[in-house]
Amino acid sequence: xxxxxxxxxxxxxxxxxxxxxxxxxxxxxxxxxxxxxxxxxxxxxxxxxxxxxxxxxxxxxxxxxxxxxxxxxxxxxxxxxxxxxxxxxxxxxxxxxxxxxxxxxxxxxxxxxxxxxxxxxxxxxxxxxxxxxxxxxxxxxxxxxxxxxxxxxxxxxxxxxxxxxxxxxxxxxxxxxxxxxxxxxxxxxxxxxxxxxxxxxxxxxxxxxxxxxxxxxxxxxxxxxxxxxxxxxxxxxxxxxxxxxxxxxxxxxxxxxxxxxxxxxxxxxxxxxxxxxxxxxxxxxxxxxxxxxxxxxxxxxxxxxxxxxxxxx
Numbered sequence: 581x582x583x584x585x586x587x588x589x590x591x592x593x594x595x596x597x598x599x600x601x602x603x604x605x606x607x608x609x610x611x612x613x614x615x616x617x618x619x620x621x622x623x624x625x626x627x628x629x630x631x632x633x634x635x636x637x638x639x640x641x642x643x644x645x646x647x648x649x650x651x652x653x654x655x656x657x658x659x660x661x662x663x664x665x666x667x668x669x670x671x672x673x674x675x676x677x678x679x680x681x682x683x684x685x686x687x688x689x690x691x692x693x694x695x696x697x698x699x700x701x702x703x704x705x706x707x708x709x710x711x712x713x714x715x716x717x718x719x720x721x722x723x724x725x726x727x728x729x730x731x732x733x734x735x736x737x738x739x740x741x742x743x744x745x746x747x748x749x750x751x752x753x754x755x756x757x758x759x760x761x762x763x764x765x766x767x768x769x770x771x772x773x774x775x776x777x778x779x780x781x782x783x784x785x786x787x788x789x790x791x792x793x794x795x796x797x798x799x800x801x802x803x804x805x806x807x808x809x810x811x812x813x814x815x816x817x818x819x820x821x822x823x824x825x826x827x828x829x830x831x832x833x834x835x836x837x838x839x840x841x842x843x844x845x846x847x848x849x850x851x852x853x854x855x856x857x858x859x860x861x862x863x864x865x866x867x868x869x870x871x872x873x874x875x876x877x878x879x880x881x882x883x884x885x886x887x888x889x890x891x892x893x
């Protein structure tokens with residue numbers, strides 16, 4: 581639910597939650613959204629909602645996601661922003677990097693990239709720069725073959741350090757990240773950097789599975805002359821097999837839990853308990869919240885047991 585109170589958007593920073601409308605939110609998504617809200621509100625920041633809808637969009641998913649967040653009491657400031665409405669901003673950033681000689685076309689297929697990255701002595705998980713050295717004739721030949729060209733950043737470093745509120749100093753891989761996909765759409769890593777700076781978001785709270793991509797984003801922000809936000813990568817919710825929770829893991833959405841006879845307050849209570857608190861509303865949880873007390877290990881969800889995590893009443 582949007583909070584329409586007047587606020588000077590340049591006077592204070594902001595946190596955000598930015599779901600992709602690819603399906604319904606599960607308990608892990610709701611927990612991360614709640615944490616992002618708690619971090620922002622506990623530090624006097626605005627809290628913004630942005631829909632990352634440049635890829636994997638399912639009809640109706642955005643509306644259900646926003647309804648679920650409002651139902652559990654996560655409210656946001658101002659209107660919802662959608663990436664699909666901000667294409668000019670991304671194009672401008674790409675033009676700037678291209679003018680500085682920091683981009684090049686890449687004609688590699690996904691399979692070719694995977695094979696190159698997994699080759700002996702290759703950089704693990706990194707794009708190896710195959711298309712960096714293509715000549716104009718090479719590029720013309722590949723276009724004539726009908727290969728679409730993505731646009732990559734020409735990185736001049738191999739790693740970059742960020743500071744995370746939960747993980748401390750973290751140095752991670754930087755490679756020639758995609759800026760514009762082969763279908764002409766802006767890539768996630770570029771869009772999120774441009775959006776956060778444009779919206780004056782100075783606090784990013786998200787799942788710790790995204791920590792490895794953060795040095796790339798912080799480096800890209802530096803190249804664009806944009807401030808990098810403060811990061812907090814929080815533990816995920818896992819299934820019994822130790823894998824990231826997903827829809828296939830049973831009754832994991834808000835609608836699923838309500839169908840089982842639980843209330844939204846029951847769901848909030850379980851999420852709060854998984855964080856070490858006792859509360860049935862976000863407002864009550866905010867009164868107790870302290871980032872220093874957050875667990876550093878994931879919450880394991882057992883679909884065959886009660887919703888409440890171990891040790892919860």
